[in-house]
Amino acid sequence: MRRYLLKRLGAIIITLWMLATIVFMLVNVLPGDVGRRVLGPTAKLEDVRAYNAKLGTDKPLIEQYFRSIKNLFTFDFGDSFQSGGPVMDLILPSLGRSAKLALLAFIITIPISIAAGIFAARRQDKLADRVVVNAGLASSSVPEFVTASVLLAVFAVNWKVGKVYANVPSGTSLFGQLEYLLLPAMAMVISYFGYIARMTRAGVITALHADYTRTATLKGLDSGQVMRKHVLRNALAPTITVISVQIGYLFGGIIGVEKVFNYAGLGTLMLNAVGKKDIPVLQTTVLIVGMIYMVSTLLADLLIAFLNPRVRLDGGS
Amino acid sequence: MSDSPQTSGTVPALAIEDLQLAYTVRGVPRGVLRGVTFHVEPGEAYGLVGESGCGKSTTAYAAMRYMPSNAVIQGGRVLADGQDVTAMSTQELQEFRMTKASMVYQDPVQAMNPALRIGVQVAECFRILGQSKIEAKDSARQALRRVKIADPERVLDRYPHELSGGMLQRVVIAMALAGDPKLLVLDEPTTGLDATVEAEVLDLVRDLRSETHAAILLIAHNLGVIRTMCDRVGVMYAGRVVEEGTVQEVFDNPSHPYTMGLLNSIPRHGVRKTDRSLFTIPGNLPLIGTDLPTCVYVDRCPLADDICRNEVPPIVDRSDGHWTRCHHADKIDQIKPPEHENNDFDIGTDTIVKLAAVSKTFRQRGNDVPALVSIDLGFKEGETLGLVGESGSGKSTLAKTLLGIHEPDQGGSIHLDGRLVKDKATDRRVESIRAFQMVFQNADSALNRMWTVRRILHRSVTKLAGIHGAEADKKVNDLAEAMRLSQRHLEMKPRQLSGGLKQRVAIARAFAGDPRIVVCDEPTSALDVSVQAAILNLLANLQNDERTSYLFITHDIGVVRYLSDRIAVMYLGRIMELGTTDQIFAGPNHPYTEALLSAVPSIDGDARPRIPLTGEIPSPANPPSGCVFHTRCHRVIMGLCDITDPDTIELADGHTSKCHLTAEQLSVPVTFTSATV
């Protein structure tokens, strides 16, 4: 187990390094040098030079590259071009907000979609199953910004249920926060319901057809016990994987929802950083989202290993 | 349609009466069971045999009323202890499964929930009987002890993947016995297990049977298993029992052409390839849903005539309780085995392929796994060397090393016609590549699913025979003919072919060039006995014609005896014994061979003392000191065997053994106490 963990962590570090390299390459093909980009097209040459010298962006690319990798591993992410302050001061609160929203969305999505998936699997090929499968398909086919806009227009603006801006004013009670976060969370729920429900369904169907389920039934267990004790534990592995992958996306992929609800999460931050060419912010957020993705897939794998000891043996030690 | 059931005074543990069952496929119900009738008396062991797909499992699951959702019972009854299983409520059914009837399945690894500890799964059987957690845990411990698991505490704490197949099957049996069932249904409980493990599981079932007096319905492919385990046997064909009687009667005096075919396809009574070809049954089992109004076997029966085609065969009583359903039960002796096409198995004198000190060490997670240890072997032209040994003993590794799929460790060498060949197949010269070919166990995986048979053969011909164009086309046709594949088959993709045909294609491919040695790694273990016989005949005939050498790997002692000229016995990557087939079967043997041979259940009904192999096979990564077999040896001499690795000694001319014991010492029979695991 420890070996496995170490191996995975090593892989994560290497992946992060690659990620940093990719991002470095991407931002360095942006036209114009950094100082020029930040100070604008009419800034004086000497100012641009001074700015570049201050940031070190006048050095050869390879040197900048090594410096940026070094900074990454020393947690020195630099200052934002937009705020002038440390990048982390911008990212951490946004990260927190994104996490809060993602958490709420997950708290709603996971039970609903897993329940729907199980429900459908137990009625495989019956009407109820088709309804769930196709509703899932439809819900994950509508881009989340569309769902978000509709929810916003119908609920927040027309019926004054929920808020137009999802940013929660400080000091709002936990329950009061719901009013702000529920609509964007619902947009995410609708988008992810389909994936998770369909995955769960597939996993449950596979497990229902497995030999051990037969054994359990022939022991004399009733179908509820079979489902709870034998099927679910094995069926949830693919679901967990899907969820873990979605976590990464929830932090950065739901830019559309954040944009519609003017929510100051990581998505908005990134969108802004792209627009304003705020490279330090961009680089760091990308790395953080990548890290979240990797850590959540690692956690998912560990959870799967916990649920299914066979994986534990295959994967490590 | 109805058979006349045997009537008796007591209520049978299981009585299946004219059961007709169909599976709905694409909306159409297709008949699988066409009126199955038999019964199992309390305490009796009843065997059910028949080709794959004839409906054995369907019958077994029907007895438990566990059927796929597309199954439809179209008629008949299933009575368990007098109660109609098909009419039970959900509640009653649960109760029935808990306490009255249990089942043991093929593939115990799949049958256990991989995510739960053994303890949880066993205890669960007792929990549903109403026991408290602590009671159930205790009962679970006892249940494991009952199935002769020596260290239940440890096993209860394990997950299924941490236990061997044999151990798991014991656990499944323990779970099956939890409710003290009156009926135990075993569906191929030992298929896929090693012969030695199989023997232990069967011993266990036999012991438990006398202890619990449960009735047993045993389904098995292996007729030897049925013979040694059952009182009565029913032979099933196309969803019908066609012959029934005591095992002696049926196995020694088969009265149905089908039974006859099945039994005679198996190399029995020590028959060798030099004696005669094997029986086969032509054609295939009819597809499910086929309309079979008269005799179900008529299309494949060598005795079939107009009456068979027009009239339902009557039940013909042969002796007390032994009946058959055949118009021509009395003409059964007319069925004769086929003759060899050419009968001189001529073995050359020169060693064509030689392995010298070949070792193979895998690296796995940082550990060295020596899978082969210093193997020396030679093959003569036209000779078959049989290779046997428990699972994991290194047979396939030896084969693949020979073929250049695995690279042997430094120091070993492989020679072809006295010339050293390169280690890796991809480095070998064309002639060497062509000289070494292989027939795999699983033809499904060995043939490219997306290629037609013609393309497969054509490609092999161009690469292995080095010919092109029209010449190659002709060679493909010739090959096909030699393998008895039709032109039609040539245009098919593998999945359109039956298992036997696929294996023929694989053999054809191996023979596309002019191979000097063909490795056959369990080429028939996935096939029905009759198809196996056809393949063995084909291999024998090819060898006869082409004077090819074989390295023949198998678990089936009967098959290896039939086909091999010499036999090597492997254990933990070492050759423990090597000799001619006669030498190996006559003994005296290496203790390992002794144990291995004693484990084989005989169809012929001769009882041999079983020599149990105690404990599990050690991991090759960490082999025992001294003689690697000493941990499981019944003749172990502590202080010697556990310290010194024995040399290979010659027991007789060309008969070697890697053991401290001499031939004389080995011929003394051993007595041993019944061992537990």
Added chain:
Amino acid sequence: SACGGDDDTSAPAVTAGGDDAPAATDAPVPSGGIQQGGTMRIASQRPGSPLDPVAMDNIGSYTPVVQSFEYLCGKGEGAALAPMLAESWSPNADGSVWTFILRQGVKWHTGGPFTSADVVASLGRLAGANLGASITPDSVKALDDFTVEVTLLNADGQFPYLLSPYNPQASITPADYELGTLFDQRPDGTGAFILESFDLATGANYTANKDWWGGVPYLDRLEIVFSDDNATQINGLLGDQVEAVIQFAVSDADALFSSDAVTVESTRGAGHRQIWFNVREGMFSGDNGHKIREAVAIGIDRSKLIEQVLQGRGDIGNDHPIAPAYEFFDASLPQRERDIERAKALLEEAGVPGLAVTMYAPDLQEIALLAEVVQSQLKDIGMDITLGVESTATFYDRWCLVYDSTVEPTGCDGGADFGIVDYGNRGTPDRYLVAAYATGEWNSAHYNSPEFNEAVKVYQATVDLASRKEAIKLVQKIAHDDIPYVIPYFYHTLTAYKNNVQGIVTTGLGHYYCGKAGFTA
């Protein structure tokens, strides 16, 4: 974005003052109905650069800063200036020396008194930056604690505009405020609101400055809520999460026009879109080029454009940058009308019937829509226009063509022969005339007419309305006749607030003052 070119660092933002009346801002006059108390939330664009009062360059950044930092001169009625930190100012005879009398009793948020030292230091900082062309650090002298004298490098009759909100970087900061200090690091101003917290992600919160020289503000608190586009700002207003949205594009405002809960104010202004032609070289230059330019100018249907692109909220343009909203606008110049036949004929004459050409434009506010409508209208005269609508970043990058730090910037010439670019609202047209329409750094048309430059000089030298009116006539006419660019319209800027909001003062540049704002019952 709310103010055309002001919202992007690379946009051709021109921020200078003039002495002439800009569009009238119909700021609601504080009335007796305003109640004490309350929190006002205003949706604003997110700052695009650090809140360095001296270096900030976009509306998103001005907005939070000006709530605390004030100018010497404030915004008065219309385009006039009003006293702010300076109570009065006066030039010497030729306008080369200005004396400012400062307001007494003003306190910094941290409690210290505001004096001439602060002004001297602030202007000194600006001499190295934004006001470099007008003053040096030595130009500013404190005559006493509350009198400052500024000696200009060149005489300028309109200098106070450069020390007013029309030049947002010119705010007065404490004497020891180091160059480069960010507002959110040291929010120590004199204004009506004291910064409480600032978060680039969400917004800025202020409490009222009870010691404000203008009196105790009505509001207790002010919250600026950041968002990235007009759509979310407007949604916020409709969804009751903000009380006001200041200056937004009409293209996003549909929802507001139909809402009863909201008052929308439409302000005429000088902000416009310029369809430029490269008149120096290429197909649009020379006599032939003039024909093509004229064909385009009479090929478009301006009223329809205003209808479709602005929903009627704009003044018709006549191909010169003088908006009808300016007091001195000369209406006597005949309005160019659509004439398809003649346009076709002109193209024919120029030898390019069915001319195919690419028109570049940034994807900003209504500009993409404008480009599409122009494209479809010019189809009627046989022109086949391919659109090169690009993200603002791409567009301005290409437009300004200064990518590296090895060359001195040469200005933004459009990088293309034909395109549309945005100009934000200005209090006076001077900067348009100088920077963009003559030889300045935003001259994408490469228009360089000695005649025109002379006319502009004459206009700039004027001191009274009548002479200015007279001077502008020629400016308008030359531009109109030469057609280096087509100006289809001057758009109105919109401000919307809840019906119970009063007293927000908007500057026409996108920022606003809330010192006298509040809620009615």
Added chain:
Amino acid sequence: MSEIDPALNSGNAASSSAAAGANERKLARKETWRLIRRRPSFIIGMTIALIWVVCALFGNLLAPFDPLNFRGDLNSSPTWSHPFGTDKGGRDVLSRVIAGARDVLKIAPIAAILGVIGGVILGMFMGYLRGWFDSVASRIVESFLSLPVVLLGLLAVTTLGNSNVVVIGVVATLFTPVVARTVRSAVLAESELDYVESAKLRGESTPFIMFREILPNVSGPIVVELTVRIGYAVFTVATLSFLGAGPPPPSPDWGSQVSDNYNSIVSGYWWSTFFPAMAIASLVIAVNLIADAVQSVVESS
């Protein structure tokens, strides 16, 4: 299909012609097709998709009005002459939705196909060669997967400009690692099979084994991946346009229509957003329905 046993029945049924065999092969392919075609999800999906394909091909003939031209009232609600209403530029929404199909169908399938080709090649090498190549490539693939697709897209479009070619290139590049991962695991499983070993024993070259032996056998997952990817491509392009990084105007592509108009929903002008949004959804759903059908048939055969 029955086994002809040599021992007793020496191949009398063996002499059917090769033509019959070819026929059989065709039949097998037809059978797969038939199975796919029979699925209701395929029929529905295909119908919807075909409608959009027709719109893409003949949009200019079908559209009642010029999708780019301005006429009539702004924001008029659906009427008989404008069944989908008009947008804030007074353009006919129906015509724009019809015309928008072309942009999507020009970009999404090409991007998906390119991505799948790239993914297949990469995945093939990773799965077959394994070793250091696989380790390095896996890390790169993993780092791409850990990035939000949309963000990478935005970044690339900002960098390279938003032409159709760039959008196609970006989406294809983003799909390559995803597809590569699927193909890799299919190839890994496939190269465990004995036919690969048997090809080696025949002395086949590595490229031959990869592309002639293995590739056809992983075509199932590849076809599934392709259909699924087309759906994602539609989705991704729409999202990129919504965020301002889609195909450039005046293309009436659905994503930018939604993006341009979504804020009018609050004014009650739902139609100018609703219909393009539904167009996106319907096409994604259609492609997914097709993918579902293909997948279940491919996986069950």
